Amino acid sequence: MPAITRNRIFALPTLALLLSAVACTGTSPGEGASETEGTTDDPTSSTTDGTPGGVNPPPGEAVGSDKPRNLAPDATAEELATLAAEERDFAVELFKALPAGEDNRAISPTSLRVAFGMLHEGARTVSEAEIADALHFTLDKPRLHNAFNHIDLEFAARELPTSGEVEGDDSVQLRLVNQVFGRLDVEWELPFLDVLAVHYGSDMHALDFRDDPEGSRKAINKWVAGETADRIDELLPPKSIFSTVTGVLVNALYLKAPWERPFEYVQEGAKFTRKDASEVEVAMMHGVFDTTSYFKGAGVEAAELPLRGSELSMVFILPEAGTFDAYVAGLDGAGLGEVLAGLSLQPLELGVPRFTFESAFGLKKALQALGMTKSFELGGGDFSGLSSIQMAIADVYHSTFLGVDEKGVEAAAATAIVLYDTEGGIGADQSFTADRPFLFAIRDRGTDTLLWFGRVLDPSAP
Incomplete structure (x- = not known):
């Protein structure tokens, strides 16, 4: 264990790394960077190697x-x-x-x-x-x-x-x-x-x-x-x-x-209208669900579909046609919160495109x-x-x-x-079809945690 000095831990330069040595010169901060570009009983400890169940120790x-993880935070x-x-x-x-x-x-x-x-x-x-x-x-x-x-x-x-x-x-x-x-x-x-x-x-x-x-x-x-x-x-x-x-x-x-319940069928060649009013063909997933939640407000509607266990869900937020940019420009955290809080259980005929990006x-x-x-x-x-x-x-x-x-x-x-x-530099009552640009959120409903938030402008794009 490295020496502890004056309330600090010091990583000795002579520690052997579990890495092969490859000589490389330093660069300035940000060079090449793109702006677009516990303990054994800890249930959150790393246990994967790309497939669940393996071991993936950090390098x-x-x-x-040496303090243990607090497994009972209040x-x-x-x-x-x-x-x-x-x-x-x-x-x-x-x-x-x-x-x-x-x-x-x-x-x-x-x-x-x-x-x-x-x-x-x-x-x-x-x-x-x-x-x-x-x-x-x-x-x-x-x-x-x-x-x-x-x-x-x-x-x-x-x-x-x-x-x-x-x-x-x-x-x-x-x-x-x-x-x-x-x-x-x-x-x-x-x-x-x-x-x-x-x-x-x-x-x-x-x-x-x-x-x-x-x-x-x-x-x-x-x-x-x-x-x-x-x-x-x-x-x-x-x-x-x-x-x-x-x-x-x-x-x-x-x-x-x-999903808590899978979609019933996929419609190939369905139309999705992009922001510029042009159309693209997508694979649109369809189903009638009694586990969904729905919200309709001024200029926007939203649908929530639970994942297995119902604690996790995906929310699709669909502004009125032709208003996507204006809606996003006017959106703030409170507005997003209003949409999420306004979701209420309602059967839906739901249509959502497949997408990966x-x-x-x-x-x-x-x-x-x-x-x-x-x-x-x-x-x-x-x-x-x-x-x-x-x-x-x-x-x-x-x-x-x-x-x-x-x-x-x-x-x-x-x-x-x-x-x-410093040393260097660096069949339902309601239907919902997301056939135009939409926002989405993946959240943990039990803690109201926003895991992912994004937009889909063209589901056919990689």
């Missing part, structure tokens, strides 16, 4: 805290409601701040906020305020970490084994994992490492960013791929890791679940647009709760995968916050 040498209903409202505000604000484009896209507010929850523990003064404002953190740090821990453990309870009642695998998989990777020669504050262990189920794994940045990048990407069934296979793009990277905070989130973003500019500016500047931000070494954020990388068909939903998301130091 590098573990040098974190988050209150009021705190969870606060988190849910904050999450909706952040989701809509970040979604609007993303680079302009006409692509299908999604973000995971949960993945991003949990990753920043870890960083928030080590942020001080200006960075503490910037993260709180941009991510909409209003709970004090101990209660925030405790609430995130509660939600993580609730997710573990959503998993269901194969029922044996249908042909094939109808299990429900929902897992959230956190991991922090630190440079070999960086000394980390012990209180920060304790919070990682107690509330996020994460230790610190030392990697040789200085002498093997490319090998370290590939090792982290391989681990993330294993946690997301290979749906997120390159979270960190080339040159995102360089010799003066000090740490990478990672969250990975994966969901695979069947991936999104990848470097979020530096989007987060700066939300007010997080000094934290990206060396000497401007303050992460002294992480280490005595002066650090800044180089970039934040976020990738998502969404696949929706007549059987169910598969979704993955991952977030990596890259830090660097």
Whole structure:
């Protein structure tokens, strides 16, 4: 175990990594980055290698805290409601701040906020305020970490084994994992490492960013791929890791679940009207459901379809024809909350297109647009709760995968916050048919957590 010095843990430079050494020169922060681009009884511990049930240990040498995971967090209903409202505000604000484009896209507010929850523990003064404002953190740090821990453990309870009642695998998989990777020669504050262990189920794994940045990048990407069934296979793009990277905070989130009741048939060649009024042929899934919920408001309607177990669901939000851009422009967290809260059980004849797509973003500019500016500047931000070494954020990388068909939903998301130091740079009563651009949300109804939020402009596009 590395030596503990003055309330800090120090990762010795001589630690042997479980990686092959590949010499690579450092680059400046952001170079090559694209703006579009516990314990054994811990139920949330990593247990996958791309297929459920395997083992996927993080790369590098573990040098974190020896404190056990808190498996009984005492988050209150009021705190969870606060988190849910904050999450909706952040989701809509970040979604609007993303680079302009006409692509299908999604973000995971949960993945991003949990990753920043870890960083928030080590942020001080200006960075503490910037993260709180941009991510909409209003709970004090101990209660925030405790609430995130509660939600993580609730997710573990959503998993269901194969029922044996249908042909094939109808299990429900929902897992959230956190991991922090630190440079070999960086000394980390012990209180920060304790919070990682107690509330996020994460230790610190030392990697040789200085002498093997490319090998370290590939090792982290391989681990993330294993946690997301290979749906997120390159979270960190080339040159995102360089010799003066000090740490990478990672969250990975994966969901695979069947519908509570499958769609009855698929209509091939159905028409979907895009924003420009042109039409494209899609495979439209149809069914009559008595387990659905429906909302109709001014200029918008929404339908919610539960996944197996009914705790998880997917919500389709459909603005009136020709008003998609105007509706999104006027949407805020409160408006999204009104739609979700207004859903009420109602039988529906439901039509939804099949779709599959991936999104990848470097979020530096989007987060700066939300007010997080000094934290990206060396000497401007303050992460002294992480280490005595002066650090800044180089970039934040976020990738998502969404696949929706007549059987169910598969979704993955991952977030990596890259830090660097001063030494270098970086038959029903109602019908609902989503045959025009729509928003969607995948949520955990038990905790009112917004897992994914996105839009579909053309379901035929990859």
